[in-house]
Amino acid sequence: MQILKTTIGVTLIELVIVIAIVGLLATIGIPSYQTYLIESRRNDGINTLRENQLLVENYMQQNGICPTSGQITVITSSPAGFYTIAYTRVSDSRYKLVATAVSGTSQNNDSGCTVLTLTSEMDDIYPIACH
Numbered sequence: 001m002q003i004l005k006t007t008i009g010v011t012l013i014e015l016v017i018v019i020a021i022v023g024l025l026a027t028i029g030i031p032s033y034q035t036y037l038i039e040s041r042r043n044d045g046i047n048t049l050r051e052n053q054l055l056v057e058n059y060m061q062q063n064g065i066c067p068t069s070g071q072i073t074v075i076t077s078s079p080a081g082f083y084t085i086a087y088t089r090v091s092d093s094r095y096k097l098v099a100t101a102v103s104g105t106s107q108n109n110d111s112g113c114t115v116l117t118l119t120s121e122m123d124d125i126y127p128i129a130c131h
Contacts, residue, residue: 038110045083045099045107046125048075049118052085052097056120066095066120082107083116094120 101107113130
């Protein structure tokens with residue numbers, strides 16, 4: 001009577017195949033995930049621009065004139081710290097808000113979207129491709 005041996009474990013070729021598949025998935029997945037994070041963090045700057053827009057528009061509604069930077073306190077940094085915000089009074093009825101990606105953060109690698117602009121003439125964030 002013959003006794004059959006059962007082998008337990010994996011062969012070297014099976015291990016190489018699994019490592020190759022995991023490497024392929026990581027090659028595709030990691031850059032996609034990083035792009036997703038960068039795009040989702042834009043909202044940090046966009047939301048802060050919108051909050052500042054509400055502050056400025058509220059002042060203009062109450063006083064009938066666009067405030068100077070000394071007459072209103074705008075939020076100068078986004079909550080998560082990915083953007084710095086600058087406010088400029090262009091004229092008595094016009095203003096400009098700019099969110100700039102902070103150097104050394106992942107947002108600094110956001111091609112074409114490191115500077116987000118909101119102006120009083122156009123109720124939209126520019127560049128348009130960034131939202």
